Amino acid sequence: MKKYIYLLAFLVLNVACEDVIDVELPSEEPRLVVDALIRVDIDEPYIPVEVKLSLSSDFFNNNTPTSAESVLIQYDEYEDGIIINSGFSNLAEEIPGSGIYTPDPNFSSDQRIPTSILDRNLVFNLLIRHEGRLYLAVTEYVPSVPIDSLIQGDGTLFSDDETEVIVTFTDDPDRDSFYLIDFSFSEFLVTEDKFYKGQQFSFSYFYDQLFEPNTEIEIGLMGADQNFYNYMDLLIEQTTNDAGIFSTPVATVRGNVFDITDIDNIDISDNVGQPNVFPLGYFAIVQEYRDTLVIQ
Structure with a gap:
């Protein structure tokens, strides 16, 4: 992709001339972008699960929504390092082609996740199958203060x-x-x-x-x-697009979503052996307190 940048060069004699510089901007294959920042109001009965999927674009262009073969959240309860209970939430695309996934309302059982379980020792796993590849992100619930x-x-x-x-x-x-x-x-x-x-x-x-x-x-x-703090600190520093922090990555800021398609050992799921195979974005489940200020 090429962008043309016009530079106005002022000469000593106040005579202006216009030079056209042909700049070749870096381009790469689109990557899967996962926007899965889930904000929890603990007073509500269910966690507002919403996962947005898109494909990254080149500079100055917006990301494109994309659909997945499957999106699933698995949550495991641990006691003394052992899983004692597990649950699943199957997600479905709200509108075909939107790339927005929420708990499947047509599933045989209720796929919503109740907020009442958040006082347990839980680990949440987000599993996405997209264009034949399998992606994994792992997180734990983080509380906040009013x-x-x-x-x-x-x-x-x-x-x-x-x-x-x-x-x-x-x-x-x-x-x-x-x-x-x-x-x-x-x-x-x-x-x-x-x-x-x-x-x-x-x-x-x-x-x-x-x-x-x-x-x-x-x-x-x-x-x-x-980890989420460090990720957001980098992303905020590099983001200038009003469309949002996950909309158009200005640089490659790695999140906690990994491509595990070719990985046999879950202990190396951070994909260090395949440094060029990775998606973008983040999966986090956090408590949020909100308040409103009326400008005078």
Whole structure:
């Protein structure tokens, strides 16, 4: 794929000339992209399972939805390192060609996963069969903490066309916590409790725009494990597309989804022996607390 970039070169005598530079941008075969960030409201009866599948695109293009042969979530309960109970959730494509998979409503039994099981020692496995290849992602449920307050501030960072929001929450003292914060408008931030463990923590976030009065901004505070925190930190740093963090990977940020088609030993499911065979995206099941701020 070629993009033409026009560079305006100003000469010493204030005479401008226009050069056309033919730039060959890198291109590669499309990869499967898995958007499986599942946000749990523990007060709801079921986990809102939704897995979005797409194929990666070249630079400046959006991903294309893709359909799979099968999508399944298996969840195993462990006690002393031994599986004592297992369950399954078969997923079906909501609309043919959409690439969006939710618990199959036409299955012989209820495929929804109740939130009541999340207090157990569970490991969740996402299995996807796509175009003859088998993909696996493994995760555990991560809790979060409530948002104490959202306040509109009057500060700015770089210009007057900014809106300050002050977020306050209290960290859980009983665990090392990582958080992913969704500020809406495809804007995210990660933070860890290294310097505020067990304390109330307040910080300012600045939107690079002004909002009309009475605009409602919804903000979500999600739990994260360290691997998901590291992944999102890299992805946020490299993402500039308003369509979303999983929409068009700017660079190859590896997630926790692996191609296990040619792997015989589950102990090497991270595919280190096949470094060029991998999908993109992430599978995470996290608790989320949400609150809304009305802009004045």
